[in-house]
Amino acid sequence: MTVDQVIFFLVGALILVSALMVVTTRNLIHAALWLIATLFGAAVLYATLDATFLAVVQVVVYIGAIAIMFIFAVMLTRRNMLDDASQTNPGWPWAAFIALATFAGLALLAGQMHNAGATQSELFADPLAALSQALISPEAYVLPFEVASVLLLAALVGAVYIANRK
Amino acid sequence: MEFLTDPIKVIYEWLMLTLTSWGWAGWLSQLVINLLAIVLFITGVMVLDILLVWVERKVVARFQDRLGPNRVGPFGLFQPFPDIIKLIIKEDITPNGADKVVFNLAPILSLASVIFLWAVVPLASRIYGVDLNVALLYLVAAGSIGTLSIIMAGWASNNKYALLGAYRMVANMISYEIPMIIALLIPTILVGSMSLKLITEAQSGYWFVLVSPLGALLFIIAAIAELGRSPFDLNEGESEIVSGYHIEYTGMKFGLFYAGELLHAFTFGGFWAALFFGGWHGPWAEQYPLLGAFYFVVKAMIGYWVIMWVKYTVPRIRIDHMLAFNWKFLTPLGFILLMVTAVTHSVLRQSPAWLYVAGMFLSNMIVALITIEGLRAQARRQRISAEASSKPVVADH
Numbered sequence: 103m104t105v106d107q108v109i110f111f112l113v114g115a116l117i118l119v120s121a122l123m124v125v126t127t128r129n130l131i132h133a134a135l136w137l138i139a140t141l142f143g144a145a146v147l148y149a150t151l152d153a154t155f156l157a158v159v160q161v162v163v164y165i166g167a168i169a170i171m172f173i174f175a176v177m178l179t180r181r182n183m184l185d186d187a188s189q190t191n192p193g194w195p196w197a198a199f200i201a202l203a204t205f206a207g208l209a210l211l212a213g214q215m216h217n218a219g220a221t222q223s224e225l226f227a228d229p230l231a232a233l234s235q236a237l238i239s240p241e242a243y244v245l246p247f248e249v250a251s252v253l254l255l256a257a258l259v260g261a262v263y264i265a266n267r268k
Numbered sequence: 269m270e271f272l273t274d275p276i277k278v279i280y281e282w283l284m285l286t287l288t289s290w291g292w293a294g295w296l297s298q299l300v301i302n303l304l305a306i307v308l309f310i311t312g313v314m315v316l317d318i319l320l321v322w323v324e325r326k327v328v329a330r331f332q333d334r335l336g337p338n339r340v341g342p343f344g345l346f347q348p349f350p351d352i353i354k355l356i357i358k359e360d361i362t363p364n365g366a367d368k369v370v371f372n373l374a375p376i377l378s379l380a381s382v383i384f385l386w387a388v389v390p391l392a393s394r395i396y397g398v399d400l401n402v403a404l405l406y407l408v409a410a411g412s413i414g415t416l417s418i419i420m421a422g423w424a425s426n427n428k429y430a431l432l433g434a435y436r437m438v439a440n441m442i443s444y445e446i447p448m449i450i451a452l453l454i455p456t457i458l459v460g461s462m463s464l465k466l467i468t469e470a471q472s473g474y475w476f477v478l479v480s481p482l483g484a485l486l487f488i489i490a491a492i493a494e495l496g497r498s499p500f501d502l503n504e505g506e507s508e509i510v511s512g513y514h515i516e517y518t519g520m521k522f523g524l525f526y527a528g529e530l531l532h533a534f535t536f537g538g539f540w541a542a543l544f545f546g547g548w549h550g551p552w553a554e555q556y557p558l559l560g561a562f563y564f565v566v567k568a569m570i571g572y573w574v575i576m577w578v579k580y581t582v583p584r585i586r587i588d589h590m591l592a593f594n595w596k597f598l599t600p601l602g603f604i605l606l607m608v609t610a611v612t613h614s615v616l617r618q619s620p621a622w623l624y625v626a627g628m629f630l631s632n633m634i635v636a637l638i639t640i641e642g643l644r645a646q647a648r649r650q651r652i653s654a655e656a657s658s659k660p661v662v663a664d665h
Contacts, residue, residue: 105295131423135370138416158405166412166445170438173419177431230401230462 109150117143126189130176138169155230272556274394309397313386313531320530321348323569324576331580358519366516367424374421375517375524381414382532389538390464392548392560403464404452407539408445411494414532415441418503418513421525425516433512436587437496437503443594444493444500450602451487454480455543457610464539468547472554473621477544479628482605482636484544489598491536492575493590495529499582500590537571538564545571601639608635 120139127133141164148157236242271278280301287297322337322345329336337344362368387397388406400406415438422434456462458479459470467476477484493500504512514525541547545567548560585593612631616624 105299131367131370135420154400154402155405158402158409161409162405162412165416166409167442170412170415170419170442173423174438177423228401 106150110147113143113146113150117147128189131173134169134172134176137172138165141165141169153229155233272558275558276395309386310383313383314527316534317527317531318348318352320534320572321351321527323572324530327573327576328580331577352523355520355523360521361516361518363426363516365426367426370420370424371516372521374417374424375514375521375528377413377417377420379524379528379531381410381417382528382535384410384413385532385535385539388464389535390468390542390547391564392557393469393554394557395561396465399463399465401461401463404456404462407452408449411441411445411448414528421517422513425513427516429509429511430513430515432509433503433515436505436509437513439587440496440500440502440590441494443591444490444598447486447594447598447602448490448494450599450606451483451490452543453606454483454486454609457606457613464542464547468542468549471546471549474625475544475546475549478625480544480605480609480632481629482601482632483609484540486598486602486605487543488536488540488571488574491540492578493594495533495536495575497529497533497575498579499585501579501584502587502590505584533575534568534572537573537575538568540571540574541567601635605632605635608632 117140120136120143123136124133124140127136141160145157145160145165148154148160237247238244283301283304284297287300288294292300325347326336326344337347340346340350362371385407388400388403390396390399418437418441419434422431422437425431455467455476458476459467461467496503504514509515514522517525541564547567548557548564550560550563553560553563608631609628612628616627619627
């Protein structure tokens, strides 16, 4: 085993264990903190794949913004942090079946990819520059990028309107 | 002397030779050397942190017309050591109902979020942890882990003042992240890279403070807010919420928060130096990296001194003023400055250096002048409306 594989298995174990804890722990704040551990593990995976930009953005957006917002929402809306209600509902066998089927399908698809396996793919000279050029070039993703910005602006205006309503 | 021109490489090669001569495999000795380097670097930073306690206490004493620590050692230089012994032998209290694991994790994350930053600090031309091509985003990411540690501390303490302090601090940090990112984008536009190494190297001719003085000002204001230091220290408004998110922490756990805060301030002084004041650049710094590291630390200390100067001079502002100052003043100003910088840079980039610097400086000064005039006009309007509404009261007398 190479060092990369050791790191991959350790981080994979961290992600799986903390993702399991997110749905099994009864304390909602702890669930949010375990979610942060899961997201951090994903960031480490990006970093080992030399996708530094994705790794850092994962931390900034998911841990710095979304997870903090989760924690705020839980703290401000819940009177009691410990729930006694059952954690499953009668449909859980179906959910388990769908989850397993999705996993099997994804594993099958990933196994058929031509560059599947433990070898590292060749990278662009500078992935960051390539990404930024793709985001503003008319041949690539400038339209989806701008549409997403307008969507976010609309969400922002809507949030201000709701907060401002007397 | 090769040691003087590239010390890290010489030490690395010497260690590599020693370890492989012991019969260690190449990858193992490389791993051990890298781990050793990380541990030594962090130790060096922490020893510097001990010194910072003395610097902070001495400087605040001078600002408040006192002497400061002056009994232990020359100029009280060894005062931090009794302080540390006192912190260690204090009783370690975990409050009733506190969430133990999260409570103990928060101070560690708080200090770690600062030490993370040192991975990308370019100490000298050939002395740096790692040359990330997204170093400036990495700075923001480490800051968001700091935010997380504060909300963890506030929540786990099971104390309403701690939670209130944490809410205020997080509101502060998340809001001021926006002007901070804008200030970081200005050097990114000027250099065309987010790597701190390239940004520092690009300042060999002129410092970016000449090209973008408003950007430097914006960065230091956002940095002070991000640090939660006065005038933005609402997280520990003693008269309202006692001492904020670290109210329940005792002994060395409080010490970790305190050390993290001091080191954070010094680190932001260092980033200010690297982004706008030429980093390690100085006479003969190119040939002798150790001299460059010395210049860098001196510049970082000056930045740290400016942060302390503001902290001990300006009183705390109200929370609505703080948020209004950010959203209604700093953020729009930052966006305008960003556009002006981008346009002027793309117009002048082919022209000679003196014209480029003069043009960029002038464009910044025009933005500053318009801002000051706008503020003055608004203040005049407010004064007139205040006088108009107070007239009937005056007529009664």
